[in-house]
Amino acid sequence: MDFSYSQEQKEYRKEIINFAKENLNDENCLEQYEPKMWEKTADFGLFGLTIGEEYGGLGESYQTAAYVYESLGYACKNNGFIFVINNHVWVSQNIIYLYGSKELKDKYIENMVAGKKIGAIGITEANAGSDALSMGTTAKKEGDHYILNGSKMFISNGPIADIFLVFAVTKESPKKITAFVVEREFEGVKTGTNIEKMGLHACPTSELFLHNVHVPKENIVGRVDCGSTILMQALEWERCYEFAPHVGVMQRIMEECIKHGKTRQQFGKPIGDYQSISHKIANMKTAIEMSRLMLYKIAWLKDRNRTAYTEASIFKTYVSEKYIKTCQDAVQIFGAYGYTKEYGLERELRDALASSIYSGTNEMQKNTIYEMVKMMVI
């Protein structure tokens, strides 16, 4: 495995850092969605990084994407906005691109790459969270269409999305689900008001209501009744690439702690010289390196078209735990300053806390990891 970066990857990193620092860190927008930021990011070409050139993308490898998204997290302080990007790119656009028909790709991908259409995914329901397959949203075939009814909960990007990748039950016994591309413009589609959350405020979240929504059968992603496979794939991608920026965020926070440790003096010397501080920073560095290794391994698997289901669960769980710990330790290192709004670390911590919940709770990931490894030992 080659850990060196190509010249092109280095250039991408340099530019995404410059771009994010200049365009995505407006202090007034760190806790709200700003459409201009979306437009600038689209013009910058981030959304189409791994999409083929025929749809306006760059056709880059997943290894490059891992590096670029890690760099995005490093340079962009607006974790909520990164979450908007991730939901659009990895669990909506990417799923249609990889598993959709040519017709479906031709219909949506170019506009999604250009940022003209924003994507979201609809899996969770009020009574179907970790047990996603117990969902109640239905899709009944009627001629060339499917009629969708039900509601989805906690839809990240919900209030701003144009395109929803919705999972609905198409067969009751045995229960089968199917993935559909649903446009906001379809009659019967509505989204609720923004759900106020603890963090990630720049990512609008809402319910999605589907009332007798006619969806053409061409809008099925993959095959009818095979939606659970698509769902698993979507979650796998989500667990890999939605967590890649967190590695960069940890790096940025660690660097802030190092600077503070060098300049803040107590009892006549920099606080970084005390082991209680330096060991916290050493732990941060260790976590970053371990996360990075796992991320690059997953990217390597993805570039070879191989599954990374277990790896994605391990990565998601490890990164989220370390991300939260890094933020908590940073607040502690900065002391009372860390607890203030002015320093921004309390926001980082609020944003980080969600990572142990979204993309499947860490408790569910550990169940998955155990289920997978126990099969390896007879």
Place this chain on the structure above:
Amino acid sequence: MEKKIERIVLCIKPVKTDLLFQNSNADGEAFSMNPYELKALENLIKLKRNGEERFCLTCICMGDKKAKSILRRALSMGADEGILISDSIFAGSDTVATTYILQKAVEKLGNVKMIVCGVKTIDGETGQVPLGLCERLGFPFLVNGNEILKVKDTSVIYKYRNEKETKIMESKLPAVMKYRDFKMDLPIISLAAIKKGKKKEILLFDSKNMEIDPKRCGIKGSKTKVIEIKNKYNKKEKRKLEGNIQEMVEIIINLLGEGEEKKEGDFG
């Protein structure tokens, strides 16, 4: 038969990044574009993008392989061609030898209607290269170009600026322009532009393919020799002040007091 598109050649000098920026990023490139050429590059790309101007923008860089990243950036920004002039026998070339090498490069390229050089480089600061090129190529010399406004078939319209005045001039081509406006900050390039730039080839011009006389380049062909280049910035001690205003005022008073003491000691 359609007329072959003529070239505008921009000579870009790679300069050490730490000469440009006091706190240059350790991750960053070791070399950057000379700020005058960066501004000229943006000016020419803008003309091309605006539509009517039809010319091939050729960027040439003289240096070792590290200079390639400068050309790659220029291509990503929108230049059409990148030429790396590199050969071990070119090392140590002064302005006399450099202009000879550049002359040979321009002749090899052919079809050149204008050459643009920055007014000076921020390391050597001689400002002799554009003048030397005019002399060698027999082109007219356009001094103090501050902005190129239009490139016509046989002339260029540009903003002339000196210490006293600014005026719009039109001059016949071919010519060499000494460009005096500058830009320090690197523009952000989109990921798509980087990818596009990567697809453009960077050609290598060396002593063989340019048919260079080895006696006229490098240290042998130079009249002057650079002994040392120093960074003009001196690192100063930094200290972050903490506490309330009263505490910080006291710290500043104490610091000023220390300064006074040192001053007195110096004159001791």
